[in-house]
Every structure is written in C-alpha cells, then in structure tokens.
Amino acid sequence: MALLAPIRTRPRMDRWSTVWQIDWVLVFGVVALAFLGALLVWSATHNKTSLTGGNPDAYLIRHAINFAIGLVLAVGAAITDHRRVRILAPVLYAGSIVGLILVLVPGIGATINGSRSWILLPFMSVQPSEFAKLAVIVGMALLIAEKSETDRNEEARTLDVAQAVAVAAVPVALVMLQPDLGTVMVLGSIVFGIIAVSGVPKRWMLALLSAGVVVAAIAISTHVLKRYQIDRFTAFMHPSSDPQGIGYNVNQARIAIGNGGIFGQGLFHGGQTQNGFVPEQHTDFVFTVAGEELGLIGAGAIIVLFAIILFRGLRIAVNARDAFGRLVATGIVCWFAFQAFENIGMTLGIMPVTGLPLPFVSYGGSSMFACLLAVGLLQNIHLRSHRY
Structure with a gap:
C-alpha cells in the first residue's frame, strides 16, 4: 500500500509548466526514428506473404x-515520482531475473534464430533480455547511489562498485546461457559506462576489460557459445571465406546499401529489399532498407537522429x-550508443553479426x-532537474 500512497512534499507544478519543461528535442528524435522505422519495416514486409499472411500492412x-x-509506458515512467522510481528499481530487477530464468525452462522458453530468449504468449512474444538492460541500469545505479549518499561521498568506493x-x-x-551474445555485449557496455562515471580508480576499467576477455575465453572453451556464433566472428575477421554460408547476410547487406547511392532507389523500390535477398530485414538488418531505398541521405538521417538522442x-x-x-x-546513453553502433556496424561489415535490433527502428x-521506458526515465530525470 505504501507504493500507492501519494508522495507530496512540494506543491504540484502547473501542468502546462511541466509540459514546456519536457525535453522536446529528445521526443522529436525518438518519434522521427520510430516513424522512419515504420516506413522501413513496411517496405521490408509488405510483399512477403509468408510473414504478413496476405495483409501487406500487417507489420x-x-x-x-x-x-x-x-509511448504510454514512457509517459508513465516520466511522470512517476522519482522516489517511487527508486523504490520500484528492485522490483524491476527481480522481475527481469525471473523472466531470464523462465526462458531457460523447457516448455516456457522458445528458441528463435538459435537463441532461447523468448517467452511465447497468446498474442505476442516477450524477450526478457531487453528489459534486463534497463534492470541492470537501475539496479547498479541504485546500489552505487545509495552507498555514496549514505556515506556523503560523491565517489563510489571499491566495495560499492564490486x-x-x-x-x-x-x-x-x-x-x-541462452546464449545471446549481442545482449551480453550491450550489458557489458552499460556496466563499463556506469562504472566509468562512478568515480572509482581507473584500474577498475582495466580490470573490467580483462574480466571480459577472460569470460569470453571461458565461454568459447566450455562451448557456452554456439558454433554459429563463433562462425560469425570468423566471418567478420575473414568476410570472403564463406560468402554463400555464414558470410551471406553481411555480403547481401553491403550490396543493398551500396545499391542505394546518395538518394536511394525509392521506398518500396529497392531490388535487394523487395526480392528478399537480405534475411531478417525488418528486424536485425532494417538499416539496409534505409541504405538501399533512402540512400546515403536517409541512412545518414537515422545516424543524425541517434546523435541527437545521445547528446540530449x-x-x-x-x-x-x-x-x-x-x-x-x-x-x-551507453545502451543506445553501443546497440546502434553494433547494429549499423554489422550491416556495413565493421562489426560482427550479433542479432541486435536497431533501437526505435x-x-x-x-x-x-x-x-521507450528508458526514454521515459530520461524525461523523468530531466523534469526533476528543473523542479528544484
């Protein structure tokens, strides 16, 4: 009942004042990316009846x-009192752990594209690892912040960071254990970024990097990583070694982007896209649709919008x-930056294929x-910085 009780220590701000204080530049960046994503997903799926079931507008x-x-979730996160956010942080963390455990249970978790990362529900599928990114952020932030505020020390101690x-x-x-290497890489970037600004000695950064190398070596030697995941790194290092096998996706993606030129071939007119040469084009390889059909201008606009979001x-x-x-x-910011870089990078051949989606697109x-929950939290933090 305590979570439901109103928390008011200051007069409620005028509604219109709060609206004006929203970071509308951030909102514009997110909405613009989602709009472009809708067009690209539509183009990549409208003529594939095996996906749409005959409805070209389904996706x-x-x-x-x-x-x-x-958007409803984002608004809820933005207007929630910041103290409730801190109280609910352990709940979010515990919920994500439960979800990650459930996907490993036979009969509950489902394997898609080689990774047991999904829980299939009657009307939708849920990927708990997506919410685990946010759970790790709020969990680590809460623990470090609570310790530093209790000790009245702006810099976290080594024990706190540990x-x-x-x-x-x-x-x-x-x-x-799923295994989902892409999400692990995102989580690693999140941990590194939070630790970097927590105030600990720089040796912690070196220790984290060393630990990452050790964990990767153990994962490979104990066969936690599947053979196809190791082959993806091999294809990244030697892209011409198996162009019709493990390197097929990347080669087709690069051809699609190269076909776009500066202005693109036009929405719904990309040869690679409309003929289905690039697999998973509405999810992992959606950037190739932008490159082929909207050209350098459209693909560059997506990168600029991400830059705006990261700057805000x-x-x-x-x-x-x-x-x-x-x-x-x-x-x-670390989450969005690394995931966008990895997704766009793998379509260009400068990063290994890991199966990460392009945020908002x-x-x-x-x-x-x-x-969008993460964007709501950013707005929550922004609004609070203007209230006091």
Missing part, C-alpha cells in the same frame, strides 16, 4: 501499436540533481517497450 500496424503502447558489478553479473550469466541523454546526465539520475542517464515489441 506497419503492429509497429505502430508497439510504439503506442511504448557489489554493483555482482548485481549485473547475475543477468549477464543468465543471458549467456548526455546533457540530462550532466544536469542530473543526484547520483542515481546521473548514473541511470549514463547507462541509457527495428520491428519488435519487447525492444520498443524497453527503449
């Missing part, structure tokens, strides 16, 4: 519905009123919900 409608639901890393290690281990996120982190807000905003409910 466009679903993408719009996912965004609408995510405990925070332990908090992150549990979901990382569970995601490795960093600005929110710098202006945050407390350690918790600063650490949460930093973790979200790729089709997928779990990814959209988690990313």
Whole structure:
C-alpha cells in the first residue's frame, strides 16, 4: 500500500509548466526514428506473404501499436515520482531475473534464430533480455547511489562498485546461457559506462576489460557459445571465406546499401529489399532498407537522429540533481550508443553479426517497450532537474 500512497512534499507544478519543461528535442528524435522505422519495416514486409499472411500492412500496424503502447509506458515512467522510481528499481530487477530464468525452462522458453530468449504468449512474444538492460541500469545505479549518499561521498568506493558489478553479473550469466551474445555485449557496455562515471580508480576499467576477455575465453572453451556464433566472428575477421554460408547476410547487406547511392532507389523500390535477398530485414538488418531505398541521405538521417538522442541523454546526465539520475542517464546513453553502433556496424561489415535490433527502428515489441521506458526515465530525470 505504501507504493500507492501519494508522495507530496512540494506543491504540484502547473501542468502546462511541466509540459514546456519536457525535453522536446529528445521526443522529436525518438518519434522521427520510430516513424522512419515504420516506413522501413513496411517496405521490408509488405510483399512477403509468408510473414504478413496476405495483409501487406500487417507489420506497419503492429509497429505502430508497439510504439503506442511504448509511448504510454514512457509517459508513465516520466511522470512517476522519482522516489517511487527508486523504490520500484528492485522490483524491476527481480522481475527481469525471473523472466531470464523462465526462458531457460523447457516448455516456457522458445528458441528463435538459435537463441532461447523468448517467452511465447497468446498474442505476442516477450524477450526478457531487453528489459534486463534497463534492470541492470537501475539496479547498479541504485546500489552505487545509495552507498555514496549514505556515506556523503560523491565517489563510489571499491566495495560499492564490486557489489554493483555482482548485481549485473547475475543477468549477464543468465543471458549467456541462452546464449545471446549481442545482449551480453550491450550489458557489458552499460556496466563499463556506469562504472566509468562512478568515480572509482581507473584500474577498475582495466580490470573490467580483462574480466571480459577472460569470460569470453571461458565461454568459447566450455562451448557456452554456439558454433554459429563463433562462425560469425570468423566471418567478420575473414568476410570472403564463406560468402554463400555464414558470410551471406553481411555480403547481401553491403550490396543493398551500396545499391542505394546518395538518394536511394525509392521506398518500396529497392531490388535487394523487395526480392528478399537480405534475411531478417525488418528486424536485425532494417538499416539496409534505409541504405538501399533512402540512400546515403536517409541512412545518414537515422545516424543524425541517434546523435541527437545521445547528446540530449548526455546533457540530462550532466544536469542530473543526484547520483542515481546521473548514473541511470549514463547507462541509457551507453545502451543506445553501443546497440546502434553494433547494429549499423554489422550491416556495413565493421562489426560482427550479433542479432541486435536497431533501437526505435527495428520491428519488435519487447525492444520498443524497453527503449521507450528508458526514454521515459530520461524525461523523468530531466523534469526533476528543473523542479528544484
């Protein structure tokens, strides 16, 4: 009942004043990306009856519905009192752990594209690892912030950081068991970013990097990683070694992007896209649709929009009123930055294929919900920095 009780220590702000204080530049960046994503997903799926079941607008409608639901979640996160956010952080963390455990249970978790990462529900599928990214951020931020505020010390102690890393290690281990290497890499970037701004000595950064190398070596030697995942790294290092096998996706993606030129071939007119040469084009390889059909201009616009979102996120982190807000905003920026770089990079052949969606652009409910919840938290931190 305590969570339901109103928390009011200051007069409620005027509604219109709050509206004007929203970071509308951040909102514009997110909405613009989602709009472009809807067009790209529509183009990639409208003529594939095996996906749409004969309705060419099926994925466009679903993408719009996912965004609408995510927008409601974002608004809820933005207007929630920041103290409730801190109280609910352990609940989010515990819920994500339960979800990551459930996907490993036979009969509950489902394997898609070689990774046991999904829970199939009657009307949708849920990927708990997407929400685990946000859970790791708020879990680590809460632990470090609580310790530093209790000790009245702006810099976290080594013991505090060790405990925070332990908090992150549990979901990382569970995601490795799926195995979902891409999400593990994202979680690693989040942990590294939060630790970097926590104030610990620089030797911690070297220790984290060393630990990552050791964990990767153990995962390979103990066969935690599947053979196809190792082959993806082999194809990344030697892209011409198996162009019709493990290197097929990347080669077709690069051809599609190269075909686009500066202005693109036009929406719904890309040869590679409309003929289905690039697999998973509405999810993992959606950037290739932009490259082929919208050209350098359209693909560049997506990158610019991500740059705007990341800049506003960093600005929110710098202006945050407390350690918790600063650490949460930093973790979200690291999440979006690394995942966007990895997704776009794998389509260009400069990063290995890991199966990560492009935030706000790729089709997928779990990814959209988690990313918009994160944007809601950024707005929550931003609004609070203007209230006091």
